[in-house]
Amino acid sequence: MSVDKDALVKPRLLRGFRDYLPEQMIARQKMIATIREVYERYGFVPLDTPAMEYTETLLGKYGEESSKQIFRFVDLEGNDVALRFDLTVPLARVVAQYQDLPRPFRRYQVGPVWRFDKPDPGRFREFIQFDLDTVGSDSMAADAEILSGICDTMEALGIERYRVRCSNRKILNALIAFADVDPRRATHVFRVIDKIDRIGREGVRQELTRGRVDASGDVIPGLGLDERAVSRIMEFLNIAGSTRAEVLDALDELFRGIPGAQQGIDELRRIDEYLTALDISEQKVVFDVSIARGLDYYTGPIFETILLDAPEFGAVFSGGRYDGLVERFLGEKIPATGASIGVDRLLAALLKLGVVELRPSTAQVLVTVMEPDRLVEYQKITRRLRQAGINAELYLGPDRSIRKQLKYADRQQIPIAVIVGPDEFARREVSIKDLREGLRRQGEVSERSEWLKARFGQVTVPRDKMLDVIREILDQEARGL
Structure with a gap:
């Protein structure tokens, strides 16, 4: 049948979006399963919410940048709607809407979010977040639990070298008073401070004053703060200590008599006490006053996680306390705290670090077909494996050559092949080939005839022993043998 080429639809993607092919999806699903296991160990329960909300639900005091990034449109019924830009605002709506939920409400949620951001390498307009939050507790122990969950998640994913940095929005608010900056400019100051890892202290100083020209040649306007204010901000950013307590002592000294500072410092002292009780080391969770977090709804402790061996990926697991978010919907303050993993960003970092392995198939065994007329027999063998949990x-496929079928298994990284030809059928046997063993030993012989004769990694066993042999091979693979 001929096809009119002019009628063909060009296969293409929207700018800022991407496909996830099987090998990325398998790795991502495995990572999500590991994270979910940690969250459930802490007693968090699953929640899901619609991708689309009324625009008024999503618009609010979340930051000017977030409002600009919302995918917003009018649906066919005339409703002003938008795609969610995070999972936290929908959670606040759920808590307000279903007031019979238990308090505290401890939930986790994984799903896509959308932001109309400028696409860059590694930055997309649709991406997956995986959150854990506690709503209804004002205890700093709830924040310490989130921090503990972050550490346990990182280690469950095989990441040993990471650092969780914590500060407090109340301390940042006190900085505005300490530097004698107009409170109406606080958000702009925080946004500049939050760039310190990317642009350095001198870049921050320039953006707080006269502005600068970035690496691409774009002019970044400055805030025009006076030298006294900038000097005090830089004095604050220079605070450091070898322990969490030392940082808090330095803050005590710097902010003595500044309204609001003591409450933020005391909250971090309680978190430090709980982290110490949980045996969370000073190297894993540190107090770092330079972090600000971009969203304006944070009201207390804030935190972000960086990978020490892949810092270029930025914060991969971040969050904080947002005691005023539910108030928009309910008219009363409901304390809440939580954190979110950028799943796609973290997966990219794990691939770079070699912590995650890409595999194009979920199959552990390929049952080859040498005699198409006996397909029913091959189906029975395959079903027996599946019923055994394999x-x-x-x-x-169309290839009947066993060599090509084994090549397919290699390409799909399927570790075991089951081969049943006329001889095996006659003797009620199966040949089981450990393809990894064959790859390991293929250099031991130079002649193809010798290689075929040797049949490295291949054994022939009675059919009723098939499961035992395959389980043993898979067990050795799991143990790295």
């Missing part, structure tokens, strides 16, 4: 794929 992921098995029955080869249904």
Whole structure:
């Protein structure tokens, strides 16, 4: 049948979006399963919310940048709607809408969010977040639990070298008073401070004063603060200590008599006490006054996680306390705290670090087909494997050559092949080939005839022993043998 080429639809993606092919999806799903296991160990329960909300639900005091990034449109019924830009605002709506939920309400949620951001390498307009939050507790122990959950999640994912940096929005608010800056400019000051890891202290100083020209040649306007204010801000940013307590003592000294500072410092002292009780080391969770977090709804402790061996990925697991977010919907303050993983960013970092392995198939065993007329028999063998809990794929491609079928298994990184030809059928046997063993030993012989004769990694066993042999091979693979 001929096809009019002019009628063909060009396969293409929207700018800022991407496809996830099987090997990325398998790795991502495995990572999500590991994270979910940690969250449930802490007693968090799952929640899901619609991708789309009324625009008025999402618009609020979340920061000017967030409002600009919302995908907003009018639906066919005339409703002003938008795609969610995070999972936290929908959570606040749920808590207000379903007032019979238990308090505290401890939930986790994983799902896509959308932001109309400028696409860059590694930055997309649709991405996955995985959050954990506690709503209804004003205890700093709830924040300490979130921090503990962050550490346990990082370690469950095989990440040993990471650092969680904590500060407090109340301390940042006190900085505005200490530097004698107009409170109406606080958000702009915080936004500049939050760039310190990317542009350095001198870049921050320039943006607080006269502005600067970035690496691309774009002019970044400055805030025009006077030298006295900038000097005090830089004095604050220079605070450091070898322990969490030392940082708090330095803050006590600097902010003595500044309204609001003591409450923020005391909150961090309680968190430090709880972290010490939880045996969370000073190297894993540090107090760092330079972090600000971009969203304006944070009201207390804030935190972000960086990978020490891949700092270029920025913060991969961040959050904080947002005691005023539910108030928009309910008219009363409901304390809340939580954190969010940028799943796609963290996955990219894990791939770079070699912590995650990409595999194009979920199958553990490929059942090859040498005699198409006996396909029903191959189906029975495959079903037996699946019923035993072994992921098995029955080869249904056009190639009848066993060599090509094994090549397919290699390409899909399927570690085991089951081979049943006329001889095996006659003796009710199966040949089981450990393809990893064959790859390991293929350099031991130079002649192809010798290689075929050796059949490295291949054994022939009675059919009723098939499961035992395959389980042993898979067990060795799991143990790295």
